[in-house]
Amino acid sequence: MRQILSVLVNNQPRVLARVASLIGQRNFNIESISVGETENPSFSRMVIVTRGDLPTITQVAKQLNKLIDVIQVEQLEKEQTVERELMLIKVEVPPDKRTEITGIIEPFRASIVDVSPQSLVVQVTGEPSKLEAMIELLRPYTILEVARTGITAVARGSVKKAAVL
């Protein structure tokens, strides 16, 4: 089962290494991990997507809590979570096909962020499934490069606080 953990950590050198090392050491999988500073520059937030049943995820959270640099671990419930990922996708497109591309990406509310004579860079944001659909639609053109951030997520407004593990 896919699980999302939101982990508040000290904004210190090597904290990402500590977290990634621990998850590897304990034989858990990481699907994606994203990190950024919070509103308080002393802390960063990591959003970790992993797979496992409830005992496994509880064990991941408990082990993360043992790291001194981990301040808090929350489990985000799928239904009560806004999750987003950003993708940049570079496609080989001759000038005469650009309008086709515009037509494809419009329903995705994606945008073209770079144009060169033979290629375009499309930026798209959303849940991972949306990003995958975008890739499939652009596959008939030549995809030159894909870069994804991994998901980041927060609990929805009505939820005061996610489950603290």
Place this chain on the structure above:
Amino acid sequence: MAPQVETSMIQLVEREAEKRELTGSEILLRSLIREKVEVIFGYPGGAVLPIYDHLYKGKIRHLLARHEQGAIHAADGYARATGKPGVVLATSGPGATNLVTGIATAMLDSVPLVCITGNVAQNLLGTDAFQEADITGITMPITKHNYLVRDVKELPSIVKEAFIIATTGRPGPVLIDIPKDVSNAKAVFSYPVELEIPGYKLPGKPDPAQLEKLYAAISEAKKPVILAGGGVVSSGAADELREFAEKSGIPVATTLMGLGGFSGNHPYWLGMPGMHGTYAANHALLECDLLIGIGVRFDDRVTMGRIDEFATRARIVHIDIDPAEIGKNVSTWTSIVGDVKTVLQAVNQNVLQSDSQAWFEKLQTWRKDHPLVYQDNSPYLKPQWVIEEIYRSTWGEAIISTDVGQHQMWVAQYYRFHHPRSLLTSGGLGTMGFGFPAAIGAKLGVPDRPVIAVTGDGGFQMTSQELALLTLENIPVKVAIINNRYLGMVRQWQEVFYEKRYCDVDLTGGPDFLKLSEAYGIRAWRAKTKEEASQAWKEAMEHPGPAVVDFWVDPEENVYPFVAPGSRLDEMVMGDE
């Protein structure tokens, strides 16, 4: 009165000295003094030269090991025997990497260590400089926490934090890596009195509701058993455990790490369970209807990795300081997270006698009918007999350290431990070479108790260079080599599981341990019969200085009982019955 005046004068002078700017090295040593560090085990090198230059002034005793691994195991033995943190100091690169086995050893057995390493100056970090190793990266998974000190101003609070983290909660090793430029940089020294560590959580007092649940379980149980582990020893809860067992009438099995946490002479004691456990302990764990695990982690040497067959009829109540241990290996019926001593003190206030007399009598029968046995009928000296002889000479009052393998199990089986902090053994990592240096550290920490390193002819050779320390510092550790001319435990497995295809386990022709000891100026004896063994051991114990006794024992003796990996706990090969 006079000494007090003297102390305050010294303090005054010290305080005065600290008003000027000090180097990182001096700040480090003053911080260690503030932490009441008496002894450092270490080995110098380029990156720690500034630190050694301050050690030269002699305010803390430093013991020069002959290998960093010896230094860290000695610090570990000191910590296990005293309960105080052990401190080890090594240089960058190979000095630091030589600590790795010792750090992992301490991590798996929850031993408080503060490991200080030097590193190359910060302008060289990351350039593959001479003797550079990323020791904070390397030790991330085997330390409770580690630090790379980037600014001399942070050093006092980092040292303070390191000692807090190493010694509180579930203890463990902490590493502080200090680049050479930080050791040389100057700052005004101010040692923090208190320190907040935001991400560091310690459990509080047990919840009354959880205690009620435990009481209910005890009152409903007909076949309760306590499994006590290293947590009892490290939290200093031996008295509380005895009170709990006696008040509730529940018998106690102690894991390898728990030996001494409950007296081996107590009528409630069932022995050690697991791969080489007693009949009574193993059967009790399988048949019980209530299993109270106290300061244990249900390691695979106890459960045999057969969770599906482990205590299947029991409610498992797990008491441990580390929340991550709850539910890690076995599913629990309920749990109490907290310091074992604190929890047991609370439990003991209202605990009632369990209704388990029939069960208790059954266990006593098992104990009586299935004791540990060995056949003492060959011309060879039997290793079990040697352990019994060591026990008879000390009556359980000694501190015994061991290496890893057959002799370790024989010590666990045949030496009766009556006090906590009496068995120093690498239970989790299973580190050969641990026992002898650990004994050195233990003797320094606890000089008034006899300290005996029981080791094998294999393990002893991994750190025997530390014999130099015994002579030069005149540390009266006694070494008992259980010499079977084999890597005995590996040989036993090759005998049982690989049809006696003995491959690379034969140690015959290894060094003459008498000559080796004598080369270091240490008196040594050799014994091949009971008479020789008794005489040699008596003389060695009476000898005022360090001593080595080389016991030549039956080379093909096996450790029994023996439960094969993957078998159920009661599928025991009982051996030479």
